[in-house]
Amino acid sequence: MPRLFGTDGVRGRANEDVTAELALDLAVAAAHVLGDVGEFAGHRPKAVVGRDPRASGEFLSAAVVAGLASAGVDVHDVGVLPTPAVAHLVGAMEADLGVMLSASHNPMPDNGIKFFARGGHKLPDELEDAIEDRLREHWRRPTGASVGRIRGNGTGADLYVEHLVSTLPNRLDGLKIVVDCAHGAASEVGPRALRQAGAEVVVIGADPDGLNINDGYGSTHIEHLQEAVIAQGAHAGVAYDGDADRCLAVDAAGQLVDGDQIMGILAIALKERQALSKGTLVTTVMSNLGLRLAMEREGIRTVQTAVGDRYVLEEMRRSGYCLGGEQSGHVLLLQHATTGDGVLTSLHLLARLAQLGIPLADLAATVERLPQVLVNVPGVDKTKASSDPGLRDAVLAAENELGETGRVLLRPSGTEPLVRVMVEAAQAEQASRIAESLARVVKERLALA
Numbered sequence: 001m002p003r004l005f006g007t008d009g010v011r012g013r014a015n016e017d018v019t020a021e022l023a024l025d026l027a028v029a030a031a032h033v034l035g036d037v038g039e040f041a042g043h044r045p046k047a048v049v050g051r052d053p054r055a056s057g058e059f060l061s062a063a064v065v066a067g068l069a070s071a072g073v074d075v076h077d078v079g080v081l082p083t084p085a086v087a088h089l090v091g092a093m094e095a096d097l098g099v100m101l102s103a104s105h106n107p108m109p110d111n112g113i114k115f116f117a118r119g120g121h122k123l124p125d126e127l128e129d130a131i132e133d134r135l136r137e138h139w140r141r142p143t144g145a146s147v148g149r150i151r152g153n154g155t156g157a158d159l160y161v162e163h164l165v166s167t168l169p170n171r172l173d174g175l176k177i178v179v180d181c182a183h184g185a186a187s188e189v190g191p192r193a194l195r196q197a198g199a200e201v202v203v204i205g206a207d208p209d210g211l212n213i214n215d216g217y218g219s220t221h222i223e224h225l226q227e228a229v230i231a232q233g234a235h236a237g238v239a240y241d242g243d244a245d246r247c248l249a250v251d252a253a254g255q256l257v258d259g260d261q262i263m264g265i266l267a268i269a270l271k272e273r274q275a276l277s278k279g280t281l282v283t284t285v286m287s288n289l290g291l292r293l294a295m296e297r298e299g300i301r302t303v304q305t306a307v308g309d310r311y312v313l314e315e316m317r318r319s320g321y322c323l324g325g326e327q328s329g330h331v332l333l334l335q336h337a338t339t340g341d342g343v344l345t346s347l348h349l350l351a352r353l354a355q356l357g358i359p360l361a362d363l364a365a366t367v368e369r370l371p372q373v374l375v376n377v378p379g380v381d382k383t384k385a386s387s388d389p390g391l392r393d394a395v396l397a398a399e400n401e402l403g404e405t406g407r408v409l410l411r412p413s414g415t416e417p418l419v420r421v422m423v424e425a426a427q428a429e430q431a432s433r434i435a436e437s438l439a440r441v442v443k444e445r446l447a448l449a
Contacts, residue, residue, distance in 0.1 A: 241342065281295055375421045
């Protein structure tokens, strides 16, 4: 039986894969598991529950709240807020756990359930496995005054926005910014935080109706933001995804500024303030080689992890680093947050823009992205991708041709029988040629019988 928890909680099609029954049972099991590891010792437990605007989040959050209260947990329902806001509030309100109902950048029919432990930290694999193991077990139900109480909490947005703005090294006065909220969880707090920090704000994609989250807007559909920035004559634009744990940007000419460039800009700013822990930026193997080369020029060390923000976070927490993230715009600023936070990222990016008074295009040019080509090769035995001698020889030959200005990455898919071939090179033609050549070798050497 496949593991219920994926790389970021439990996710699937709402009311088919992620049902009200599952949400209630997971909430009960989470309360029991966290209680067993001593999170609730000596006091009445408290939880924070939030959601993004998806229609299915209404009944799923109701089920989670019911499950927690039935297990004796007092619940603060903070309503529609970003995932990082819920994580922050778990710590700020000294709650024992948090639950977020969201499928992030996925389309509206999907939904998901994410848990946070005390302090607002994502659960490690072993606690997720323990929750899954205790689903639907027999348990003694509290009665009378021992059942949990449920309170609507309307102060969460205020606490979150105040926290975000308080982290800034300088204000955003003088900047005109377009913000795309993906009709998602940051539709209210995102523009509000930018305005409170001093920016003039033009808002698009901020009319959630429960059905339009991520639909043509947000960080996965950047074209509306690009058009709006040019039409408004804005200094820059920022785009969040549905639960606002990611941020991408565009410059005044509408050119994309991706997560790698944002991380590079923030790393340099932190280094100048002597606030970049151990002079290190944590990225994944999919980050563009141009980021590493730029950081080397700036005297900043880079550490790479497997793809996935959880692996970036694990390395950061284990080694004491403060900045890391992914090319997709999932940036972790652990001095101010326990998880990726798109609104926080946008504020600090724009603070750097305001501080220096130069175009975002000039800031982003510090990280010159090398041409990157990705080819998916289906119908192959991905388990042999690292052991086949002929494929190893082909990769070695490609790496020798690329030298220091390029690289090759073969990555088996985690969910499909395919291998991803990624090549970076100084020239787009060279990257395409080598990627296609290696893809042919993968297909020939690893073809399924």
